[in-house]
Amino acid sequence: MQLERGVRTVKLKDLPEPKPRPSTEGMTRITGRGTSMLQSKPLINIVNxxxxxxxxxxxxxxxxxxxxxxxxxxxxxxxxxxxxxxxxxxxxxxxxxxxxxxxxxxxxxxxxxxxxxxxxxxxxxx
Structure with a gap:
């Protein structure tokens, strides 16, 4: 799969790894079989x-x-x-x-x- 970017074509595998957002910093990723999961438990806040x-x-x-x-x-x-x-x-x-x-x-x-x-x-x- 390829994305069009301006004039040149960039392969998805060549895109840089996204930088972690502040909310996910400090969380460890577990990778296996192409999926990644966060080890920490989600913080759930009921708002509505x-x-x-x-x-x-x-x-x-x-x-x-x-x-x-x-x-x-x-x-x-x-x-x-x-x-x-x-x-x-x-x-x-x-x-x-x-x-x-x-x-x-x-x-x-x-x-x-x-x-x-x-x-x-x-x-x-x-």
């Missing part, structure tokens, strides 16, 4: 939890929008309405089918609390 829920009843999004003017809803662009909470800071998509999708939570507990808060607000109507 997405949760889906259903309230098993239909929602009249026009009525919901009247009660919650801050609700973002343009049915010509997207069928779901966006219900944003300041605490916990999340956005929950509401659909007329009663289905909900909560995004922006930092944990499962935060997502559950956000969905519960949205449902409570919908029940109260304020």
């Amino acid at each position: 939890v997405v949760a889906s829920a259903t309230i098993d009843q239909r929602l009249d999004l026009k009525d919901v929008q009247k009660k919650f003017p801050e609700l973002e809803w343009n049915p010509d662009l997207f069928p779901g309405a966006v219900f944003r909470l300041k605490s916990p800071k999340t956005a929950t998509l509401l659909f007329s089918t009663g289905k909900m999708v909560c995004t922006g939570a930092k944990s499962e507990k935060m997502a559950r609390n956000a969905v519960k808060t949205v449902v409570q607000k919908l029940r109260k109507g304020k």
